[in-house]
Amino acid sequence: GGAMTDPKGDRSKGPSEQDDPDLFTRIVDSDEKGVYVSGAKAHQTGCINSHWIILMPTIRLTQNDKEYAIVGAIPADVKGLTYIYGRQSCDTRVMEGGGDIDLGNAKFGGQEAMMILDRVFIPWDKLFMNGEFEFASMLVERFTCYHRRSYVCKTGLGDVLIGAAATIADYNGVPNVSHIKDKIIEMTHLNETIFAAGIASSHQGHKMKSGVYLNDDMLAQVCKHNVTRFPYEISRLAQDIAGGLMVTLPSEKDFRHPEAGPMLKKYLVGRKGVDVENRM
Numbered sequence: 001g002g003a004m005t006d007p008k009g010d011r012s013k014g015p016s017e018q019d020d021p022d023l024f025t026r027i028v029d030s031d032e033k034g035v036y037v038s039g040a041k042a043h044q045t046g047c048i049n050s051h052w053i054i055l056m057p058t059i060r061l062t063q064n065d066k067e068y069a070i071v072g073a074i075p076a077d078v079k080g081l082t083y084i085y086g087r088q089s090c091d092t093r094v095m096e097g098g099g100d101i102d103l104g105n106a107k108f109g110g111q112e113a114m115m116i117l118d119r120v121f122i123p124w125d126k127l128f129m130n131g132e133f134e135f136a137s138m139l140v141e142r143f144t145c146y147h148r149r150s151y152v153c154k155t156g157l158g159d160v161l162i163g164a165a166a167t168i169a170d171y172n173g174v175p176n177v178s179h180i181k182d183k184i185i186e187m188t189h190l191n192e193t194i195f196a197a198g199i200a201s202s203h204q205g206h207k208m209k210s211g212v213y214l215n216d217d218m219l220a221q222v223c224k225h226n227v228t229r230f231p232y233e234i235s236r237l238a239q240d241i242a243g244g245l246m247v248t249l250p251s252e253k254d255f256r257h258p259e260a261g262p263m264l265k266k267y268l269v270g271r272k273g274v275d276v277e278n279r280m
Contacts, residue, residue, distance in 0.1 A: 001050035001076070003041040003115060004143060006058045016064040025055055025117060026067045027130075034123040035130070037070060041115040048083055048113055050076050055117075057129075060137035069136050071129035072122040080120040086112035093251075101280060102252040145217045148224035152198025158191035158234055165238040171279045172243070173271035183237045190230040197223035249280065 006015075006024045015024035025039030037055065047053060053074050061069050074081065088111075093102045129135065166184055169175045201219035208214055239246045245268070254260045255277065265276045 001044060001047040001053045002056065002143065002147070003044055003047070003053050004056045004058050004140070005041060005043050007040050007042050008058070014059075014062060014065060015068040016062075024058070024065075024068050025070065027070055028067075028119060034121055035070070035072070035127060036119045036121055037072070037117055038119055039117050041117070044113050044115050045110070047076065047115060048085070048111060052076060053081075053115070055122075056139060056143065057136040059140065061133035063133065065136075066131040066133050069129055069131050069133040070127070071139065073126040073128075074120055074122055078120055080118045082116040082118070084114040084116065086114070096251060096253055101255075101277070141217070142214065144224075145215060145220045149198050149201040149215045149220040151224050151227040152195055154227050154231055155191050155195040155198075158187070158194070158231060161234060161238050162187045162191060165241045168242045168279070171270040171274045180241060183241055187234045187237050190234050194223060194226045194230055197226055252280075255280065 003025075009018045009020065009023035015021075015026070018024065022039050025037055025041065027035045028038045029036040041047075041055070053076055054071065055074065056071050057069060096102070129139070162184060165187065166175070169177075169180045169184070174180050197219055201215040201223055204216035204219060205213045206216075250260070250264060255264055268276050268279065270276075270279050
């Protein structure tokens with residue numbers, strides 16, 4: 001897990017200027033074996049199923065921020081580390097009964113957490129930056145160059161959503177209506193534009209002195225900016241194609257109810273030959 005994002009507190013102030021020094025992760029103590037760090041890391045995707053966490057600075061640092069210039073590796077179950085699991089909009093569905101339809105991918109869903117560090121120990125051999133504040137901005141830039149190019153993974157989700165939108169259009173009996181086809185074409189255009197920027201960033205990469213390749217920074221940023229806009233438009237178009245049931249559809253539990261279920265299956269049909277549950 002790449003733990004870069006700090007809570008940041010007052011965004012107009014640097015780490016050493018905050019009223020609470022723990023709003024950025026910092027070294028609070030050291031001994032002959034290593035250092036101890038406190039602070040927090042927010043928006044940590046996948047941290048709970050990681051084996052190791054790499055702590056990194058999140059912004060450009062100054063001479064006054066030397067104790068915040070830290071890069072170190074910690075085991076994900078290290079003493080002093082607390083995870084606070086994030087909420088998701090549909091997370092209570094797992095407690096409502098029903099099988100696979102409402103839950104989707106129940107075993108391998110995405111997750112986020114906040115990490116609270118209370119005097120977490122890092123031995124010297126797992127410490128890779130220790131006060132070299134002048135390299136913090138370069139580290140952030142290189143990390144984001146790789147990370148923002150990796151957002152091309154969103155196009156995989158886009159592929160699934162475009163396929164689902166085309167399927168529901170077929171189930172509703174309107175796959176050949178011109179405005180439906182136009183929307184699916186637009187969804188595909190937006191999705192492949194994200195993909196193109198990510199692939200181009202890698203293709204334009206260059207070899208550094210270490211032998212490691214670094215992808216093109218500008219195209220990586222473009223890929224990220226596309227991801228901040230296009231998936232939401234793709235989702236809007238998918239909802240437009242799917243119709244109002246996208247919002248008002250009863251739960252799987254209702255479909256299994258002995259009285260409500262048959263009524264729902266009677267009135268929520270699509271074109272002939274389409275199973276109501278598939279449409280759901």
